[in-house]
Amino acid sequence: MPEAPDSAGDREDLLALLAPVARLLRRVEEEAAAPSGLSMWQYAVLSVVAAAPGLNQRQVADRLDYSTNRIIADLDELERRELLRRRPGPDRRSNLLDATEAGVAVVREIRARIRRGEEQLLARLPRAERETWLAAARTLADAARAGRSAGDR
Amino acid sequence: MPEAPDSAGDREDLLALLAPVARLLRRVEEEAAAPSGLSMWQYAVLSVVAAAPGLNQRQVADRLDYSTNRIIADLDELERRELLRRRPGPDRRSNLLDATEAGVAVVREIRARIRRGEEQLLARLPRAERETWLAAARTLADAARAGRSAGDR
């Protein structure tokens, strides 16, 4: 199919559409995490640990496309506040991570605030469209995450 | 309507979906701009100027949610390479911006590369769904941009 009418058309760049949305959501998450005394990244880390207990630090960082050194200060703080624990795994090099009950509770309360902020935005879409839009976004996210490590060509 | 079944459910955070997509698109734009010797922001600035000639620096920065001071070095470089021109407007304080022919051409060539990268991603969505997904994203982007300056509550 040599003919693709809109491929050379001048719609907006996709990034120009998603960037403002991501920026808003970032602020939503920051403002949702702040009342619990966490940064956005601390929430993100704790959220992954709560959802998938027993991962090591590298695995958590990878899931977030975060870095293995920046995660350390976050874990230190989360551990200090007893929202999660590091425990030695079978491999004595690595720390396995678990959220405490308090940690799980904090994630739940922050997430509730995030949902409220998100709903304000998603309310712009017709109810019916909303779920399909989210499903498509999930598809694109999976593709983006897969393309991250794999070669591009 | 006190009952919203999925509002307390545990779907992924929306940011967790969009962030990887935005990250990928950012890389796509960087890699598309690089062969023309431009940074992502330089392309973005030039792109706005080409599409809307005669804006001043502040207006261009605002459209991109960019900053009025960081735009300066970009404009200096773009002007040095004769991709755009600053001209004095009726208000002698402000510079009005226009893209040169060469600038328009560069935007076109970078955009073509961006489209190819985007299509690779969007190919994951069924053809029919694609346009509606983009339209919805446009709706959300408009809402996000509007909510930027307006108060949040």
Next chain:
DNA sequence: TATTGTTATACTCTATAACTATA
């Protein structure tokens, strides 16, 4: 030799504020 966690360093990006000139 490779991997995990950690620390240190340098660099880029961004936000803030001050300054000049116009209005």
Next chain:
DNA sequence: TATAGTTATAGAGTATAACAATA
């Protein structure tokens, strides 16, 4: 006084590299 552009500075965020311990 307010606005547009500019410049300088400080801070946050990020990437890179080195190191110790374990495998």
